Amino acid sequence: MSKQKLLEINNLKQHFEISRGNVVKAVDGISFDVYKGETFGLVGESGCGKSTTGRTIIRLYNATDGNIIYDGVDVHDKKSKKDLKMFNQKMQMIFQDPYASLNPRMKVSDIIAEGIDIHGLASSKEERMDRVIELLETVGLNKEHANRYPHEFSGGQRQRIGIARALAVKPEFIIADEPISALDVSIQAQVINLLKKLQKEKKLTYLFIAHDLSMVKYISDRIGVMYQGKIVELAESDELYSNPIHPYTKSLLSAIPLPDPEHERTRKRIIYDPSQHQYNNSEEASLREVKPGHFVYCSENEYKRYKAENQ
């Protein structure tokens, strides 16, 4: 592929010790790459480790094991403050809950300008304000909104303020952690289209975390399906939707409702039973390339079977 790797994740593990001897393996050895300018979607059920993956990538958590390489540099062994600041500027995050992600006691202008202040991106008060107004207009708000407090805005407006805050530091890579799941459907499209527009204009790369499969398909170039801390299938989004291989992906896709009564009447839910794999100790399950660009988490035996099925 001619595409340039922007983010490379190798065998990332994130374990939380709840109490002595009780470890939750939120993310358990995942690897994937994100290419420059693409949108990589990460889907899976609640609690499968999607958000934890995003937060570990942006260093909100310290990884238990594995490495995250951004633009050729390992993210987790950054040492100098200057490097850290550079990294914070390049990678930003959009959060899930628009009501919790804005400080209720700060004005919108101060919320958006927080990154500008931290990174010293404005030399004067006027420049700072100009930048805030510019960002507000980028996300479809206007300068009258700058002096208001978050509680005066609707969910969609707040989410756009959150996007403006992330954009303030001119990032290259944005982790969108379920940015639309707390919004109602009409607003979801508005926010998604805004994200798409920004991607085109500012050449952004997204890691898009969600559980709404149709939205993920709409925005993503490639999709990784997560299940219990592992990526079970990874492929281009059209390929994944038209030709799912892993039984969990099949089950997940069978759950998408369509606004078509004909189809709904015949739609059968496929229930995923993890015991069907019957992995032995001798055969190690891992992510294997069944088709070019289409990876499935499987054992050697399964790999042969999948390969035969997908010729």
Added chain:
Amino acid sequence: MKSEEILSKQLFEPATIDPSKGEEITKPTLSYWQDAWLRIRKNVGAIIGIILLVTLIFFALVGPYMTPYDSFEQDLSRAKLPPKIPVLENISWLHLDGTIQFTKDQPRIDVYEQKGIEEYFWFGTDGLGRDLWTRTWEGTRISLFIALVAALIDMVIGVAYGGISAYYGGRVDNVMQRIVEILYGIPFLVVVILFMLILNPGILSIILAMTVVGWLGMSRVVRGQILKLKNQEFVLASKTLGAKDSKIIIKHLLPNITGVIIVNTMFTIPGAIFGEAFLSFIGLGLPAPMASLGTLIEDGFKSLQIFPHMILFPAIVISVIMIAFNLVADGLRDALDPKMRD
């Protein structure tokens, strides 16, 4: 068919939709404090409390200078005078006319006439002939001062301790909370009495004794609040932007708990006033010539049955202070933390 004729196409016109209108907010912008003020203004109890407090503080500051006497001036020739207030002396059932009745079947005696005293002692005098008006307001001033300083110290220590414990979490939190639990286990009175025995009695030692364990409540409240806030997404967003810990604490965490801190402090003040009065009452309070509400009540208590006026006025003042602070604190809680009610 007919309706179609009436409602012809020409009557309709496509509405122009201005998408920017949808983003408009017409409500005037209100800051947190403006919003709180609007809410507290509607709370009758809180307004009464504020008026009472302002009046009391005014008298505590100005009252002692309204009479020609100072609070230490002793004169046994005018000892134990009942209260006599101009104008109010004419209302017979108030008995503020300088008369006293020792037993039910005796007639009222005008003590001022008996002793040949021309001046008016508004709250009467105590056993040493000191003017009780002056002493009551000076006592109020000292009691308020002690309570305010104690509450402030409690606040500072409590916020710092609880904040550090919650923000850094993990082992730090564990150790700090065990210390708090041990301190909670020691009976408050024992600590205070030991403190008062070791230190020389005075304003400073009373304040110290009350703050040794007084900050525990505040630290717990603040810890709970910070624990709740520190994993909120706006704090995480600040972290991903590269904010330092100090900035996160000052700009994100503290502003969001000011309401709780203020309310808690307002509830601590009446507690501290009562604590001081209690210590004075059991004889561990201020040394002799100084007056606080507690020492005045203790003095008056000795001759409660014969000269009830000696305990009456300081007791009224302390009750009003406690009620006023509680009313204001209650109103503030509703105004600053509207979510706390439900």
